[in-house]
Amino acid sequence: MKDGRAFRVVLCTAGSEEEGARIAKSLVEQKLCACVNLAPGVRSFYRWEGAVQDDAEVLLIIKTTQEKLQALSDHLAEIHGYDVPEVLAIAVDQGSASYLEWLAESCAD
Template sequence: MSVVLVYITCAGREEARAIAQELVTARLAACVNILPEIESFFHWEGRLDQARETALVAKTVTAKVPDLVAAVRKKHSYSVPAILVLPVVDGFPPFLDWVRSEVAD
């Protein structure tokens, strides 16, 4: 099983905590890091916008991504949430094994 990182931005800390707790409780992610407030700049609905957001980094395996994305979409307040899956090319083998064991069926 390939380990991946899933980067997600949220409207705020409470939403981020709710999503993180759901992902770990449901064994869709072995661990989720909540990054402190970030400032984002983007074009939305034809104009330059900016927002203060909270970012999540979830550690999981490729097989869990579809269910993880579905769980995030259920709890997320954005109509188009940023959910990006990033491959892990290498890492500390015992940690990668731990991630796989935490999300195993």
């Protein structure tokens, strides 16, 4: 295992698999992340404009570096269909050395 403090897992939801795939492809193409997993079948309950909402969504699990995090967040704000897209970054404590090396290389300019 290797120290993973330079890496982040970002959670984001999208309203459909098509939108999730469009976002994922854009993030990877722009080298803002190494990988995005799409997890369909998420059901979200939240308050929006004073009412409780119940929606089907897709969860994007995005692997990136701390260095790319702000640019990733800015890009999501530009291309996402939601007024307030979810962008939650979770710090990575440790990971396999080979995976973290691949992640860093995949995000490098």
